[in-house]
Amino acid sequence: MTGVDYLERIPNNVNLRDNRRLLRALEDWQPKFLQWWLDLGPEGFQATRAYLRTAVSVDKDGWAQFDYVKMPDYRWGIFLAEPEPDRRLIGFGDHRGQPAWPEVPGEHRGVLRRLIVTQGDTEPASVEQQRHLGRTCPSVYDLRNLFQVNVEEGRHLWAMVYLLHAYFGRDGREEAEALLQRHSGDTDKPRILGAFNEPTPDWLSFFMFSFFTDRDGKYQLASLQESGFDPLARTCRFMLTEEAHHMFVGETGVGRIVQRTSELMRQGKTDEVRKEGGIDLPTIQRHINLHYSVSLDLFGSEISTNAANYYTTGLKGRFEETKKDDDHRLKEATYPVTLLEGDRIVTREMPALNALNERLRDDYIADCQRGVDRWNQIIKKQGIDFELKLPHRGFHRAIGSFAEARVSPDGRVIGEAEWNANREEWLPGERDRAYLTSLMLPVSKLGRFANWIAAPARGINGKPVDFEYVRLD
Numbered sequence: 253m254t255g256v257d258y259l260e261r262i263p264n265n266v267n268l269r270d271n272r273r274l275l276r277a278l279e280d281w282q283p284k285f286l287q288w289w290l291d292l293g294p295e296g297f298q299a300t301r302a303y304l305r306t307a308v309s310v311d312k313d314g315w316a317q318f319d320y321v322k323m324p325d326y327r328w329g330i331f332l333a334e335p336e337p338d339r340r341l342i343g344f345g346d347h348r349g350q351p352a353w354p355e356v357p358g359e360h361r362g363v364l365r366r367l368i369v370t371q372g373d374t375e376p377a378s379v380e381q382q383r384h385l386g387r388t389c390p391s392v393y394d395l396r397n398l399f400q401v402n403v404e405e406g407r408h409l410w411a412m413v414y415l416l417h418a419y420f421g422r423d424g425r426e427e428a429e430a431l432l433q434r435h436s437g438d439t440d441k442p443r444i445l446g447a448f449n450e451p452t453p454d455w456l457s458f459f460m461f462s463f464f465t466d467r468d469g470k471y472q473l474a475s476l477q478e479s480g481f482d483p484l485a486r487t488c489r490f491m492l493t494e495e496a497h498h499m500f501v502g503e504t505g506v507g508r509i510v511q512r513t514s515e516l517m518r519q520g521k522t523d524e525v526r527k528e529g530g531i532d533l534p535t536i537q538r539h540i541n542l543h544y545s546v547s548l549d550l551f552g553s554e555i556s557t558n559a560a561n562y563y564t565t566g567l568k569g570r571f572e573e574t575k576k577d578d579d580h581r582l583k584e585a586t587y588p589v590t591l592l593e594g595d596r597i598v599t600r601e602m603p604a605l606n607a608l609n610e611r612l613r614d615d616y617i618a619d620c621q622r623g624v625d626r627w628n629q630i631i632k633k634q635g636i637d638f639e640l641k642l643p644h645r646g647f648h649r650a651i652g653s654f655a656e657a658r659v660s661p662d663g664r665v666i667g668e669a670e671w672n673a674n675r676e677e678w679l680p681g682e683r684d685r686a687y688l689t690s691l692m693l694p695v696s697k698l699g700r701f702a703n704w705i706a707a708p709a710r711g712i713n714g715k716p717v718d719f720e721y722v723r724l725d
């Protein structure tokens with residue numbers, strides 16, 4: 253297997269040293285990236301050492317090495333999963349059965365570049381969104397996890413910038429510059445996708461973002477790892493191994509809040525956990541409603557000719573494409589799609605090719621539901637009668653069929669008056685925001701946790717929960 257070359261300024265397993273032109277281009281981009289990290293990365297912690305994992309090889313057993321590093325010294329690099337032993341064949345679309353492309357096919361150049369830029373833009377965006385959170389960490393353990401997610405999103409940016417530099421010439425280099433010039437929430441140059449311009453003001457939002465929005469990333473990467481463009485497929489395959497940790501942070505983070513809330517409810521025999529300094533379940537539900545609906549939008553319109561073209565031309569497959577038992581061309585197939593027709597919500601069989609966004613959204617929804625089920629188990633174990641729910645897919649949508657309508661969390665098309673009367677009940681408002689802000693006080697004593705969140709079941713990399721995950725001297 254190809255080891256990672258750590259002697260070079262840019263760690264990599266793509267033999268950068270043999271491609272001087274590319275190496276120079278990336279070495280030119282590197283200081284700009286670092287400047288961006290210093291300007292818009294974790295605020296107040298640039299000189300702090302954290303116990304972080306770094307990729308050292310891309311095989312299953314030994315890819316991570318844990319050590320204390322200052323984040324600006326993190327070894328961001330370029331790692332592609334190993335090529336498959338027999339040259340990989342394209343698994344879907346019109347080119348099914350042909351060898352995967354080692355270079356960009358000319359006719360797909362523009363579309364592929366757009367897909368890579370859109371994915372790449374989300375990576376630095378989330379670092380920007382989360383940059384103030386370190387100051388209010390609920391524990392040193394959580395602070396370390398935040399930083400791990402941040403440096404890996406930085407590495408995901410490197411992954412996409414490598415593809416742009418290596419395969420898209422001058423256009424690619426310009427796009428790589430622009431990835432550092434757009435900023436989350438910037439009025440003049442915002443990030444490309446809506447969810448990545450929303451603020452992440454508190455840790456409940458951070459955990460929700462990691463659970464719901466990083467999971468969108470998982471599904472996008474999973475369908476791009478099927479791509480006929482082999483370097484993209486292999487890049488995404490390795491990114492997915494990192495992404496799993498981000499969703500772990502989100503699911504266990506929300507789970508630990510739910511745990512603590514349930515304990516406070518049981519001990520105090522009350523629903524009013526705010527009096528006890530906890531985060532009440534309705535507030536958690538409102539945050540689910542917000543982050544889930546914003547993340548559903550990221551999958552795009554229910555019916556999309558772009559999605560059909562990506563598939564037919566072999567650029568973007570389905571989730572678990574190779575496990576599906578059909579012709580992998582889908583010319584004749586149909587797929588049930590839920591749509592708004594007038595003021596009614598209906599399910600129609602649509603051409604499967606045009607419904608690929610919806611199909612990916614369905615895979616995502618099922619995955620989200622499994623996490624919510626596990627949170628509900630935590631509540632049930634404390635003997636509390638309350639169920640967290642994913643709202644209807646039409647609730648609070650800004651893209652696709654439901655963007656035109658007001659839909660309640662339980663899936664009724666409603667009027668503006670009912671929406672306005674319930675908005676505070678359904679979505680986080682100023683009162684939630686003010687309360688959560690009042691809770692966000694940093695906890696820096698090892699092994700201690702803020703009152704509103706339970707300790708994790710175990711530490712990171714076999715270390716105890718009270719391990720010095722971040723050196724805050």
Ligand SMILES: [Fe+2]
Nearest residue numbers: 375405408469
């Ligand atoms: Fe990422």
Ligand SMILES: [Fe+2]
Nearest residue numbers: 466469495498
């Ligand atoms: Fe992520």
